[in-house]
Amino acid sequence: MPRKKQTVQQQRRRRVYREGEFSGEATKLKPKGAFRFFQNYTLFAIIGTVALAGGLALSAFYTGSGTIRNDSGSVRGDDVIRETPRAGETSTTGAVTEIKQYTGAPAMTIDPAKTYVATVRTDRGSFKIELLASDAPETVNNFVFLANDGFYDGVSFHRVIADFVAQTGDPTGTGSGGPGYTLPVENADGAFTEGTVGMARPADASSPNNGSQFFITLADTPTLEGKSTVFGRVVEGLDVVRNLTARDPQLVQDPPPGDRIESITIEEA
Numbered sequence: 001m002p003r004k005k006q007t008v009q010q011q012r013r014r015r016v017y018r019e020g021e022f023s024g025e026a027t028k029l030k031p032k033g034a035f036r037f038f039q040n041y042t043l044f045a046i047i048g049t050v051a052l053a054g055g056l057a058l059s060a061f062y063t064g065s066g067t068i069r070n071d072s073g074s075v076r077g078d079d080v081i082r083e084t085p086r087a088g089e090t091s092t093t094g095a096v097t098e099i100k101q102y103t104g105a106p107a108m109t110i111d112p113a114k115t116y117v118a119t120v121r122t123d124r125g126s127f128k129i130e131l132l133a134s135d136a137p138e139t140v141n142n143f144v145f146l147a148n149d150g151f152y153d154g155v156s157f158h159r160v161i162a163d164f165v166a167q168t169g170d171p172t173g174t175g176s177g178g179p180g181y182t183l184p185v186e187n188a189d190g191a192f193t194e195g196t197v198g199m200a201r202p203a204d205a206s207s208p209n210n211g212s213q214f215f216i217t218l219a220d221t222p223t224l225e226g227k228s229t230v231f232g233r234v235v236e237g238l239d240v241v242r243n244l245t246a247r248d249p250q251l252v253q254d255p256p257p258g259d260r261i262e263s264i265t266i267e268e269a
Contacts, residue, residue, distance in 0.1 A: 102181060105138075110144055117266070118131060143231065143232075146212055147265070156173050156261070163219040166244050168214065171212075175213075175250075184208055188226050194217055194218065195238050196233055197216050197233060198224065
């Protein structure tokens with residue numbers, strides 16, 4: 001090969017492979033398409049700062065809220081363990097946002113010889129229950145205490161089955177909650193005609209009553225006789241009870257929200 005041609009090729013090779021010659025040119029190359037995004041370091045810094053601030057704010061919110069959400073998505077608040085108030089003492093907080101728990105059943109404060117009527121206000125309407133104080137004094141005394149203390153305010157009818165029962169009194173809305181104590185069975189021989197109010201109890205026949213859960217029969221239900229305490233009868237507004245939202249969490253995984261008790265007031269005569 002002629003010397004001149006060889007010299008030209010060597011120069012070209014030196015130009016191509018000369019150390020550091022292309023480093024400056026390489027920095028001028030810009031990524032194409034979506035890869036341009038990764039070269040914007042300022043934008044990366046802004047996004048990182050916003051994400052970090054948002055995460056810290058969200059963490060602070062949930063840490064400070066102290067709320068408990070149940071399966072229906074409603075907020076009931078933290079459990080509160082409290083002593084049972086003295087006779088005649090009631091809560092002054094109004095509508096509760098917390099699940100109240102007590103160390104034991106309340107002392108007897110009612111007079112079994114008197115008449116007690118409970119007016120139950122719900123988001124579906126109101127109905128009245130005549131409480132059978134002489135037949136089930138401990139149960140009625142307990143119901144009056146919980147109603148006056150606002151325990152039932154905001155509690156839902158978590159189980160409503162047509163032609164059977166409408167059940168409520170569980171502040172957790174799961175069917176397993178209560179006030180922290182149980183009650184003995186009273187007046188279990190009462191007739192369970194439509195509109196009868198009875199205390200809920202576990203399936204085990206030897207178990208005592210739940211301390212707060214009660215049900216209202218939506219039809220004559222003689223199969224419940226001899227098993228549950230009868231402590232009241234609906235004397236007004238039974239149609240409101242019949243029209244409560246049907247739901248059975250034992251059969252339906254995501255039932256509709258239950259209708260809620262707004263308040264229960266007690267009249268004594």
